[in-house]
Amino acid sequence: xxxxxxxxxxxxxxxxxxxxxxxxxxxxxxxxxxxxxxxxxxxxxxxxxxxxxxxxxxxxxxxxxxxxxxxxxxxxxxxxxxxxxxxxxxxxxxxxxxxxxxxxxxxxxxxxxxxxxxxxxxxxxxxxxxxxxxxxxxxxxxxxxxxxxxxxxxxxxxxxxxxxxxxxxxxxxxxxxxxxxxxxxxxxxxxxxxxxxxxxxxxxxxxxxxxxxxxxxxxxxxxxxxxxxxxxxxxxxxxxxxxxxxxxxxxxxxxxxxxxxxxxxxxxxxxxx
Amino acid sequence: xxxxxxxxxxxxxxxxxxxxxxxxxxxxxxxxxxxxxxxxxxxxxxxxxxxxxxxxxxxxxxxxxxxxxxxxxxxxxxxxxxxxxxxxxxxxxxxxxxxxxxxxxxxxxxxxxxxxxxxxxxxxxxxxxxxxxxxxxxxxxxxxxxxxxxxxxxxxxxxxxxxxxxxxxxxxxxxxxxxxxxxxxxxxxxxxxxxxxxxxxxxxxxxxxxxxxxxxxxxxxxxxxxxxxxxxxxxxxxxxxxxxxxxxxxxxxxxxxxxxxxxxxxxxxxxxxxxxxxxxxxxxxxxxxxxxxxxxxxxxxxxxxxxxxxxxxxxxxxxxxxxxxxxxxxxxxxxxxxxxxxxxxxxxxxxxxxxx
Numbered sequence: 001x002x003x004x005x006x007x008x009x010x011x012x013x014x015x016x017x018x019x020x021x022x023x024x025x026x027x028x029x030x031x032x033x034x035x036x037x038x039x040x041x042x043x044x045x046x047x048x049x050x051x052x053x054x055x056x057x058x059x060x061x062x063x064x065x066x067x068x069x070x071x072x073x074x075x076x077x078x079x080x081x082x083x084x085x086x087x088x089x090x091x092x093x094x095x096x097x098x099x100x101x102x103x104x105x106x107x108x109x110x111x112x113x114x115x116x117x118x119x120x121x122x123x124x125x126x127x128x129x130x131x132x133x134x135x136x137x138x139x140x141x142x143x144x145x146x147x148x149x150x151x152x153x154x155x156x157x158x159x160x161x162x163x164x165x166x167x168x169x170x171x172x173x174x175x176x177x178x179x180x181x182x183x184x185x186x187x188x189x190x191x192x193x194x195x196x197x198x199x200x201x202x203x204x205x206x207x208x209x210x211x212x213x214x215x216x217x218x219x220x221x222x223x224x225x226x227x228x229x230x231x232x233x234x235x236x237x238x239x240x241x242x243x244x245x246x247x248x249x250x251x252x253x254x255x256x257x258x259x260x261x262x263x264x265x266x267x268x269x270x271x272x273x
Numbered sequence: 274x275x276x277x278x279x280x281x282x283x284x285x286x287x288x289x290x291x292x293x294x295x296x297x298x299x300x301x302x303x304x305x306x307x308x309x310x311x312x313x314x315x316x317x318x319x320x321x322x323x324x325x326x327x328x329x330x331x332x333x334x335x336x337x338x339x340x341x342x343x344x345x346x347x348x349x350x351x352x353x354x355x356x357x358x359x360x361x362x363x364x365x366x367x368x369x370x371x372x373x374x375x376x377x378x379x380x381x382x383x384x385x386x387x388x389x390x391x392x393x394x395x396x397x398x399x400x401x402x403x404x405x406x407x408x409x410x411x412x413x414x415x416x417x418x419x420x421x422x423x424x425x426x427x428x429x430x431x432x433x434x435x436x437x438x439x440x441x442x443x444x445x446x447x448x449x450x451x452x453x454x455x456x457x458x459x460x461x462x463x464x465x466x467x468x469x470x471x472x473x474x475x476x477x478x479x480x481x482x483x484x485x486x487x488x489x490x491x492x493x494x495x496x497x498x499x500x501x502x503x504x505x506x507x508x509x510x511x512x513x514x515x516x517x518x519x520x521x522x523x524x525x526x527x528x529x530x531x532x533x534x535x536x537x538x539x540x541x542x543x544x545x546x547x548x549x550x551x552x553x554x555x556x557x558x559x560x561x562x563x564x565x566x567x568x569x570x571x572x573x574x575x576x577x578x579x580x581x582x583x584x585x586x587x588x589x590x591x592x593x594x595x596x597x598x599x600x601x602x603x604x605x606x607x608x609x610x611x612x613x614x615x616x617x618x619x620x621x622x623x624x625x626x627x628x629x
C-alpha cells in the first residue's frame with residue numbers, strides 16, 4: 001500500500017447475469033478528498049456497479065483494489081469494514097422515528113451492564129447534534145421525526161451518519177434524483193463538505209448538471225459499457241451532457257420536439273421544406 | 274452575510290414549543306380520554322354513597338384495568354413492532370388451566386407449576402413469532418390459528434381430563450407453595466375498614482409491567498429496534514437490526530404476559546375455567562389503539578396503552594355504578610374507540626407535519 005494509491009479502484013470489471021452483459025470492462029478510481037461521478041441513463045448499469053462497489057455482488061472479471069491492495073468482498077459488511085459506506089436511495093431510515101434514534105439505529109451506544117445495559121440516550125442525542133452541526137446541518141430539534149424532514153435534510157442526515165460510523169468512502173446512489181432544485185443543492189453542498197473532510201465520494205446520478213459542479217472525475221456508462229473516464233479538465237459541461245444523452249440522439253429529439261413559433265418565417269420555411 | 278444563512282433562532286424556538294412537544298406525545302389522547310371518562314362517571318354515578326369517588330370505586334375499576342393493562346402494554350409494544358397477537362385472550366385462559374391442572378390434578382408444587390406455565394407460554398410466543406417471521410404471513414392470521422388451536426385445547430382438553438366439567442379447581446387438601454404463590458400473585462393489599470377487600474395484587478403487577486415496558490421501549494437498544502421493525506422493516510434490516518429476533522421477542526412477551534394474567538387469576542380463585550379470556554384480545558388491542566399505537570406499527574406508547582386499559586376498566590365499572598344495563602359497555606367502548614382513533618389521528622398528523 002502506497003500513500004498515493006487511490007482509496008478505491010476497479011480495473012476492467014465485468015459482470016454477467018446469464019447471457020446478459022450487465023457491465024463490461026468498467027474502470028474507475030476515487031482518491032481521498034475527491035468526487036468521482038458515475039453517470040448513466042436508466043439501464044446503463046449503475047445499479048450493478050453500486051452493488052459491486054458496496055460488496056453485494058462480486059465482479060466476474062477484473063480487479064478490485066482498496067488502498068492499492070486487491071480485495072474480494074463477499075458481503076456488504078466486508079465493504080463497510082473497509083470504510084466503504086453506501087447511502088441508498090431508500091436511505092435506510094425509519095420515517096416515524098426521531099433523528100437521534102435513526103442516527104444510531106442498529107449501532108446504539110450503550111451504558112450499564114447485564115440486564116441494566118441500556119441505550120445511552122443522552123450520548124446519542126448529543127452525538128447526533130454534534131455530527132450534524134459538524135456538517136453544518138441545522139436540524140432544529142433532534143427529537144423531530146425523520147419523516148418531517150425535507151428530502152435534502154434526510155440525505156444530509158444519512159451522509160452524516162455514514163461519516164460518523166467511520167466511512168472513508170461514500171457511495172451515494174442517486175441522492176438528488178427525487179429532489180427539487182433547492183434540495184438538490186443542499187445535498188450537493190454535503191458532497192462538497194465530505195470531500196473537504198478528506199473522504200472519497202462516488203456520486204451516482206443521471207443528472208450531469210448535478211454531477212459537473214462537484215465532480216473531479218466522470219465515468220459515463222451506457223448499456224453496461226464505459227463511454228469514457230474523464231477528469232474535469234478533459235471535459236466541459238456541455239460535452240458531458242451530450243455524452244450522457246447519447247449525443248446525436250438528443251439532438252434528434254430536440255429537433256423533433258421543437259415547435260415552430262407562430263409568424264416565424266424561418267420555421268415556416270423549415271416546415272414547408 | 275456572504276453565505277446564505279439558515280433560519281434564525283426564533284424559528285427554532287417556536288417550532289419546538291411546549292405545545293408541539295405535548296402534541297407529539299402519542300399518549301396524550303388517552304390521557305385526555307381517561308380524564309374525560311373519569312369525570313363523566315363521577316357525574317353519572319347513581320350509587321347512594323357516590324362510590325365512584327371513593328376508594329371502593331377506585332379499587333373496583335383499577336383491578337379490572339389491571340387485568341386489561343398487563344396485556345395491553347405488551348400488546349401495544351407488539352403493535353408498535355408492526356404485528357398483532359390475537360391469541361392473547363385465549364392464552365390467559367389456557368395458561369390458567371395449565372397451572373390449575375398441574376397443581377390441582379397432578380399435585381405439583383405451585384411454584385414449579387408457575388415456572389412450567391411461563392415456559393410453556395414463552396414457547397407458544399416463540400412459535401407465533403417464528404412462524405410469522407419465517408412464513409411472512411400476516412400475524413393476524415397466524416395468531417388467529419394459534420387462538421383457535423388453544424381454545425379447542427382448552428375446552429376439549431379440559432373436558433377430557435376433567436370428566437365433563439369445564440372448571441378445574443384445586444379441590445381440598447394441601448397444595449405445596451400455593452399459599453406463597455397466592456400471596457405474590459393473587460392476594461390484596463391496603464385493606465381498611467372502608468375497603469375490607471383492599472386492592473388486588475394484580476394492580477401492582479400492572480404497574481410493574483408498565484414500568485418495565487416504558488423502560489425497555491424508551492431506554493434500551495431493543496426498544497429502538499421495536500420502533501424500527503414496525504416503522505420500516507427493510508430500513509431496519511439494512512442498518513443491521515436483527516428484525517426476526519426482535520419480533521419473536523415481542524411475541525414471547527405478549528405470551529408471557531398472558532401467562533402472568535392466567536397465573537394471577539388462578540391464584541386468586543384457585544380454579545380455572547376453560548372459556549376464560551376468550552374475546553379479550555380485542556380489549557387489549559382497543560386499549561393499545563386508544564393509547565395511540567398505530568395499527569400499521571412504528572408509533573405508539575405503552576403509557577398510552579396502560580391508560581387505554583384504565584379507560585376500559587373505568588367503562589366496565591362506571592356503567593354499573595351509573596345504574597345502566599351492562600350491555601351498554603360495548604357501545605360505550607365502541608364510541609371511545611372511535612373518538613380515540615379520531616383524536617389520535619389528528620394529533621399524529623399534526624406531530625408529523627413538516628414544520629418549515
